[in-house]
Amino acid sequence: MNNTTNNKKENFEPRIIAFVCQWCTYTGADLAGTSRIQYAPNVRIIKLPCTGRIDVHFILKAFEQGADGVIVSGCHPGDCHYTSGNYYARRRFEMFKKMMGFLGIDDKRLQFAWVSAAEGRKWGTLVDEVTNNVRALGPFEDYKSLKIFQAE
Amino acid sequence: MKNYQLAAKDLETFFERILSSNLKLVAPVSTTQHIANLKSKTQILFKEIPTKEDIKKIISDTYTDMSAKEVFFPQSEPVIEYTHKKGGAVDIKDVEPTLKETVLFGSRPCDAFGFSLLEKLFSWDYDDPFFLKRRDKTTVISMGCTSPLESCFCTSVGLSPMSNIGSDILFTPVDNGERYLIEVVTPRGEKLIETINGAVTSTTTRQSIFTDGNTLVQNKNILEGKVKEQMKRKEDFKDISDILKDKFDDSQLESETYRCLGCGVCSMVCPTCHCFDIVDEGESSHGYRMKNWDSCSFALFTKHGGGHNPRDLQFKRCRQRYMHKLHYYREKFADALCVGCGRCVRACPVNLDIYSVVYNLKKAYANKKKDNKDNDNV
Amino acid sequence: MARIGVFVCWCGENIARTVDVVKVAEAMKSIQGVIVSLDYKYMCSDPGQKIIKEAIVNERLTGVVVALCSPLMHEKTFRTAAKEAGLNPFLLEVANIREHCSWVHEDKNEGTKKAIEITRSVVERVKQNHELQNITVPITNRALVIGGGIAGIQAALDIANGGHQVVMVERTPSIGGHMAGLSETFPTLDCSQCILTPRMVEVARHPNIKLYTYSEVESVHGFVGNFKVKIRKKARSVDINVCTGCGICQEKCPQKKIPSEFECGTGFRKAIYIPFPQAVPNKPVIDREHCTYFTKGKCKLCEKVCGPKAIRYDQVDEYVEEDVGAIVVATGYEVITSEKFPEYGAGRFKDVINGLQFERLASASGPTEGRIVRPSDGKEPETIVFIACAGSRDPAKGIPYCSKICCMYTAKHAMLYRHKIHHGKAYVFYMDIRSAGKGYDEFVRRAIEQDGALYVRGRVSRIYEKTVNGQKKLIVKGADTILNKAMEIEADMVVLATAVTPSPGAAQLAQKVGTPYNEYEFFSEAHPKLRPVESNTAGVFLAGSAQSPKDIPESVSDASAAASKVQILFSKKELERDPYVSVVNTDKCFGCFSCEAVCPYRAITREEIKNRKGEVVRMVAQINKGLCQGCGGCISICRAKACDLIGYTDEQIWAQIHSYPADPIDPTEENGHE
């Protein structure tokens, strides 16, 4: 990283990884596409069957892999195709978010959301919002400083 | 080899001289965390002393929580780096450890004896470059013990609180700490003395003015006898190897180690444990082959691919630890792999004490032999 | 070694306009394992698919990535193509670079960079895919129809006539739904009972149909082909097998003043009642809230007069379990009540009624035997004002959509009123007339030209009461936007064509069945144009107004469409299901059974692991492949990752996460990052 940190902050484009459920948010993102809603290109979507399948390991590995922000989104409570996947996920996410905050990870970098298949517009604004928040925070230097071994 | 002496007040200049002659200095420092006065457990570990200001942090005569083997056998180091080039070719290159002439100050005679054991081990049939290159670049200055801890038992393994085996230089605080006798043990030690000469006057010229008439060496031997006397643990480990020979299926070892939980603390703190695990880290396009410390206390250590584990129960792993250190190794190399530093005793969460295990084994063996003798002549 | 083929589609210019597809295909070549990577104008066309098939055969591909539109569109198409070319369909994955990339970003450079990374992540994922076979699951050839209106009846009859067992559950004491309450139906004005009652009887008598009336669906478990439905049979307090339906109990019951739900409040019923004369089953039910025996503990008159002794006061709710393979949701609609219109004096003025109430007044079997009279004083109204779009197309009332059927039934109401009271004046305030069906517009023109309905294009702002020479009148203040003048009409009665909403409790039922619904609680169809009668939940079909406001012809055609979909499902002995199920590695499982607690399909059972001597050493989880639906809930709750989800394995997700490099690819660089 030869450029200086503040210079990095100017033309810094955050990398956001999104873990979404295929029944609601993935289809919602499709709807955002069919309705040609323009939103920030920084997000990379990974499809999963349900928020119930989204594991805390994925989030940690995403940050380890250099993501500056992570979005996790799925069906609204009650709409889950598997009836209760998002209820369990809600509790798990709440505790994980609290722990990450306690460990010093700014909670704007980890955003949870419910986006249904009919909310294409909400998906667009969600991505824009998270991208702007993370751009303001700058690259996630803290997590990038965690190297595999000391001398790396 | 020659003996020198150094006044205690000149110790700091001694360190400054080391730093100024472009040598890396590693010495024991306290690592208590003080962020927002949040105190974590006070720990004394070997750390690099980068600048002159840090010299005052050095605790010269102390017992560290972790042994100094980390200087030669780091907890984790890359051995290979691989990168997938475009077009599918794979570029593999060895990772050369970045080495610098180093001075390790403050290890104990038991630690130093451990280095000599490791040096022999890492070069008995294959010369392990990682260890040997680091050992060659390092001058070990040990500090003799004047107040051993309750859990220390170096005399049981044929050592003494002031033995100089494995050290390049041995400092011994004499005249109740006023002065250090400096015994130079190896040429490497001699070379270090020359490079930082001037700080130390040769004892021969100073010897005559020593007030109570004994030469410092004589003074040290008296002190050594007194310290050996103070030690609480004196059981001799000499014939433990023969006792252990037929103890494999004996239930006593099982009951002694029943409470072991299988954490790897004892191996990690031990100056002679040398097992390591090789694992690839990184992703398909780029990564490292890492060499990390391992421990025979872990179940994973002997777990087969199919799931079978020859050492399935915890006591079998403990048995392996004792047998290896006190019997198998001695059978092949005539050395016991225990230097009596007592670190595993202090660190064990369930207080498994190698000394008391040997003590009990010997007592049981003695009783059995007595019974046999009674039966013979009855 | 993986031999991957990447095929990037232009999609005409839908993708190519904002993503440099050539550069994407080029960038993929540098990825380890990619053998062929090319782009084509229309990958989903026959020639496009042919390219892929040939590549699979010629290059002996072990994995294919097609970068084009959303997998929801063409994943099936391309997987079938792969199968035809001899590649296991589950070794083909779709990278969504249209909806998730080209359509949502204008900047071509950003779009290309993102498309490269999306495709790359799917390539890394495909390397971890395994050959999978669809799971075959036995199907129970029985269907459940929820709702006994015209849609439910038609669906049940079609399925039953198709030779399959049907279970119908109707919440009210009789089937028939709202249609039974209508007077005459547009556009033919034939009487609704005449065309509906035969169908209701046919349902009751059909050997293949098991009818549960006055019952509700309590819970639905399982999945397509294997639903377990628990039905709550509410206590009727009458044993319908013994009761002959003679109706004496209804006559003698002293409770007279209970507003009848069927009459929408325009008429009354007894505590023990048969909702309407043509009810099926034509057996009474006791309304326990109003029956004096249940409220005060005395009376029991009905029991005394009942010849066959069919009264059962001690009857309790009964739960029944039915195994079905498909569910047709036909729960119909409700109209919002006039209370929602304070500006029209709703609730205060007795003569401001809604469309269904007017139907009851006009109906021969209604409380007034078809005489249109004012509910307040029973006099024949001289002037009636009909207000269309009462609540519909009105975001302020929270209902922005059009209820579709009101224009037609308002015209019918005006026509019926004019037929019965020739000198009566019928004003209709409307915004637009939506009469798009066959013979619909002619019907409205007839109402205006022949029957003299006075159509006024405009809104009614306020209605207030005034006594004009001794008579209570409703002063309707409105505007005529064509003649551009304010209007004030002294009306005797006002009929609001109130908005159509799903029947109450639709959302709770949707959650029980596990199928999505929209913000107005109408059930969501799988695809508005191509799959209108299917829901996103496999095996759940939609018919009638449960999906959106519909008139009778549409409800019937919906019902037959849903019935045909059910027949397609039942045509196969077994159901092929995608193989995404969870599998347990019994070595790693340590038997804490958190997975069993979170599994929504109760697909996890406990299995004993024994040693050679046969003693149980430990318990592990075992997953029933038939029940598991692949939600993955058990995997993220399992701490040791003893189970994994086929199709979304940890390896695949790990590979996808790892494919996004820390420092992004810069497409402008000539040969890409690696």
Place this chain on the structure above:
Amino acid sequence: MTTNSNQSNQNANINYNDLQSEIRHLAKDLLESKKVRIVIGYGSGPLNSKPVPVFITDANDVDRLVYNEFCFNNLSIYLTKAEIKAKAPWAIVVKGCDARSVIGLVVENQIKRDDVFTIGVSCNGVKLEGNTLSKCDTCAVKNPSNINVNKVIGNIKTASSTSASTLDKELEQLNKMSAEERFQFWKNEFDRCIRCYGCRQICPHCFCNNCIAEKSAPQWISTTPGSRGNFAWNAIRAFHLVGRCVECMECSRACPMGIRLDLLNHYLAQEVRDSYNFVAGMDLEQKPPLTTYNLKDNQDFIK
């Protein structure tokens, strides 16, 4: 080895000698009556050092059992060890916090409740190197009678102090710090981790026979003791104990590098108590919070 019962171990209002003899008496009955095959208790350590876990199977060995204020081990860990599991039914000497672990193990189907006879001993705080552990400041189970134990020995009347414990004060310190500062604090703590897995091996609730840290395909947690692997390992270990940790704090005692795991555990346990009104190991019927849900769970952190 000499037993150290003569040591004067009077405590404010606990007579450890009485407790000790009661334990021995009870152990003798249980073994003789064959109600249990093994008694897991505390014995005097080698060369009279701190007490250590002992396993009595012979009725007349019960005199090896001791009890004093230095008995800080949580013995319920041994109920998950294969060699001891085979010797069911067991009796086990448990303080309040340990008894909660036994309940946790029963709730998670690792042991059956009627296989274990818990001897609940009153405890007024255990001492390590002279000072009482901070976990005991606000301990609510000094008298284990309110936990499902078979037998309660000694009846200590001290109400649990409601004043903030040292842990709570330290948590306040941490919460006052900014996110970056907190991250640096935890990074420095976890960087010292040498991956000896002492925290895992001593925790009664870490009973997986194949820990996630040993999983290599795919490798979620890097096994190399560098910052990345250590951060992931300590985060995942703490997260796996959310709603299950009974705050016996054995992990932070066992950690040779003195990493402040107790702060992390205490924070998470408090969050579970605040969000789901759930305290681990208190009730046999209650499922761990992450395996159930409530329709009205908080979701204001979700957009």
